[in-house]
Amino acid sequence: MPAQDRGELRIIGFLCNWCSYAGADTAGVGRLGQPTDLRIIRLPCTGRMDPLFVLKALINGADGVLVSGCHPNDCHYSEGNFYARRRLEVLKRFLPVLGFDARRFEYTWVSASEAKRWQSVVSDFTEQVHNLGAGPDLARASS
Amino acid sequence: MDPIQELRASAREALPELDIFIGWEQGFDPLHATPAFIKDSQDMEGLIWNPLCVQNLAGYLPWLKDKKVGICVKGCDSRSVVQLLQEGLLKRENLTIFGLNCSGVLDLKKIQAQVPDAGNIQEVRFNGEQVEIFTLRETYRLQKQELLPLKCQACMYPNPVLADHTFGQEAQPANPDQGQYFDLEEFEGKSLQERLEYWQYHLERCIRCYACRNACPLCVCRDQCIAQTRNPHWLSEENNIQQNLMYQMIHAQHLAGRCTGCGECERVCPMDIPVLALKRKLSQIVQELFDYEAGLDQNAVPPLLTFQTEEKNMEPRGE
Numbered sequence: 014m015p016a017q018d019r020g021e022l023r024i025i026g027f028l029c030n031w032c033s034y035a036g037a038d039t040a041g042v043g044r045l046g047q048p049t050d051l052r053i054i055r056l057p058c059t060g061r062m063d064p065l066f067v068l069k070a071l072i073n074g075a076d077g078v079l080v081s082g083c084h085p086n087d088c089h090y091s092e093g094n095f096y097a098r099r100r101l102e103v104l105k106r107f108l109p110v111l112g113f114d115a116r117r118f119e120y121t122w123v124s125a126s127e128a129k130r131w132q133s134v135v136s137d138f139t140e141q142v143h144n145l146g147a148g149p150d151l152a153r154a155s156s
Numbered sequence: 157m158d159p160i161q162e163l164r165a166s167a168r169e170a171l172p173e174l175d176i177f178i179g180w181e182q183g184f185d186p187l188h189a190t191p192a193f194i195k196d197s198q199d200m201e202g203l204i205w206n207p208l209c210v211q212n213l214a215g216y217l218p219w220l221k222d223k224k225v226g227i228c229v230k231g232c233d234s235r236s237v238v239q240l241l242q243e244g245l246l247k248r249e250n251l252t253i254f255g256l257n258c259s260g261v262l263d264l265k266k267i268q269a270q271v272p273d274a275g276n277i278q279e280v281r282f283n284g285e286q287v288e289i290f291t292l293r294e295t296y297r298l299q300k301q302e303l304l305p306l307k308c309q310a311c312m313y314p315n316p317v318l319a320d321h322t323f324g325q326e327a328q329p330a331n332p333d334q335g336q337y338f339d340l341e342e343f344e345g346k347s348l349q350e351r352l353e354y355w356q357y358h359l360e361r362c363i364r365c366y367a368c369r370n371a372c373p374l375c376v377c378r379d380q381c382i383a384q385t386r387n388p389h390w391l392s393e394e395n396n397i398q399q400n401l402m403y404q405m406i407h408a409q410h411l412a413g414r415c416t417g418c419g420e421c422e423r424v425c426p427m428d429i430p431v432l433a434l435k436r437k438l439s440q441i442v443q444e445l446f447d448y449e450a451g452l453d454q455n456a457v458p459p460l461l462t463f464q465t466e467e468k469n470m471e472p473r474g475e
Contacts, residue, residue: 064412065390068405072398085475086465095463102470103412103441103460110343110437111401112352121474134474149352151398 022076022142026053026135027062029094032083035125037135045132048139051079058082059120060093064104071113072151077142080120081134087124094122116141117148159324163228163254164200166321170226170252171197177226178216179254180209187264187277187289191216205323206282207300210261212236212418215373218245225251230258231327232307234316235416235451236373241318242454243414245376255319259327262287263305265428270303271296306432307419310336317452337440343433355401361427362400368421368431369407374414382406408434413442413460416451445469 028034034055040047056062059082067078080101088094101120108115119138123131167177176193181202183190189208194200205228213227214236229237234255240246268274273291281288287303289296314327335341346354369375369383382390383406390406391399407421408431415435422432442448446459446469 064409065402065405068409069390069402072402072405092463095465096460098467098470099445099460099463100412102445102467103438104409106441106445107437109348110340110351110434111355112348112350114348119473123474130474151356151401152396 021050022139022147023074024050024052024077024079024139024142025070025075026051026079026081027056027059027066028053028080029059029082029089030055030057031089032087032125033081033123033131036081036123036127036131039125040128040131043128045128047132047135050076050139050142051135058088058090058093059097059101060088060090062097062101064100067101067104067118071108071117071148074148074150074152076145076148077117077119077138079118079134079138081123081131082120084122084124087122112149114145116145159256160203160205163205163256163323164203166323167194167203167226167254168197168200171195171200173224174226174252175223176220178213179203179228180205180211180213185277186280187267187274205256207260207262207287208264208280209256210264210423212371212373212420214240214418215371215420217251217373218376221246221250223250226254227251228254228256229316229319230256230261231311231313231315231317232258232416232418233373234318235313236418237451238318238454239374239414239416239451240376242451242456242458243376248454251320253316253319253321255316255322257315257322257324257327259314260300260304260308260311260330262300262303263423266303266305267298270298304330305419305423306339307417310338310417312336313452318454337436339433340437340440356397358429359397359400359404362395362403362429363427364395364400364403365426367424367426371420371424372407372411373418373420374411374416375407377410404431404434407431408438411435412438413446413448413458414450415439 062080070078082094085094105115105118108118121134123134171177176195179192180189181192181204191211191213212233214233241248271289276292279290285300287298287300309330311330383403391403419432442459448459
């Protein structure tokens with residue numbers, strides 16, 4: 014049975030290799046229950062985040078996008094997440110001008126040991142996206 | 157002396173030291189100006205300066221980085237030059253900048269909307285705030301104020317911010333009390349759904365001719381533009397709203413914190429798609445967050461290439 018038919022939405026997660034990806038892993042190892050709407054893409058660092066990744070996901074039908082990395086001052090590469098923070102904040106404020114609800118996109122920080130925090134970040138964001146419902150379908154509009 | 161006479165005299169004087177001088181001359185009819193590339197002192201007679209000189213000539217400069225170039229710039233164009241200098245794409249010592257104080261250029265699309273036989277123009281005269289257009293059949297007297305493009309209605313820098321020689325009377329910023337981003341305030345009165353429909357309506361027309369990118373003085377990736385490369389393959393050749401919107405996102409995002417709002421993208425669009433708004437929104441955000449405007453200080457560090465460990469205008473997000 015396809016996931017969409019079970020009422021799932023498509024949420025894309027971009028996680029940094031060193032903190033949030035490991036944090037998600039810790040949550041899994043600890044068997045903390047999480048919604049299954051999130052598809053995770055692992056990045057070397059949130060400094061790798063190009064705002065176009067988020068835009069491409071949303072334009073092509075993702076219902077939500079979550080970016081998570083190391084806490085500021087804890088970046089494995091010292092400063093990657095500081096650059097990311099600026100770009101992602103610009104992007105978050107930009108989305109509404111296109112007609113995308115800014116709540117479909119969040120960025121946050123979760124460390125490798127914060128399994129509990131990861132669980133609540135995913136659960137809260139998934140709930141937030143579910144409250145908004147399915148994202149705009151540009152493909153259907155153009156046909 | 158008339159500014160154009162001064163400009164010609166000054167350009168003639170500088171010409172022996174230059175490889176090329178770039179200004180404007182009359183195009184195929186009196187309503188159209190076209191870029192002029194002058195190497196010969198005689199050709200300076202054809203040089204013009206009036207509200208029809210719409211093109212931002214700064215876009216030619218990165219291609220001529222190692223040549224000695226004399227260039228005419230309006231206030232807005234000078235910001236493109238500053239931005240290019242900041243990014244190390246030009247050499248200041250190779251440039252002689254002829255700055256023109258500008259009280260606004262005309263939007264030819266607005267003229268064509270008011271002049272039905274715009275194909276038959278015999279003469280255009282500027283009479284203070286009035287523009288007189290003589291066609292074969294009729295004479296039109298239009299108010300200049302009503303023919304200004306958005307960038308001139310919201311212009312904060314009518315006088316060049318960087319120039320070696322300046323000509324003409326100093327101009328005043330347009331309507332400072334209506335706010336620099338009055339158009340966005342109006343746009344943001346729409347609901348999210350209406351905005352989405354607005355972009356769907358406009359981007360359905362996009363033919364991806366890339367004119368907006370090619371005319372942009374700051375789109376300097378040339379053959380490496382990711383809108384066209386196969387590797388990475390960001391866009392397909394399909395022409396649909398998703399691909400067209402994604403293409404505009406590539407253009408706009410690559411200009412975040414760099415765009416000086418010269419409006420060339422929107423001016424050259426053959427399908428009249430209001431793409432400048434996307435860049436203006438990004439400029440507004442950058443100004444709010446980082447208190448920064450592109451193209452004013454060639455020694456400034458661009459805001460997206462730096463950071464503060466404590467960002468003063470951002471809410472903490474689970475730090």
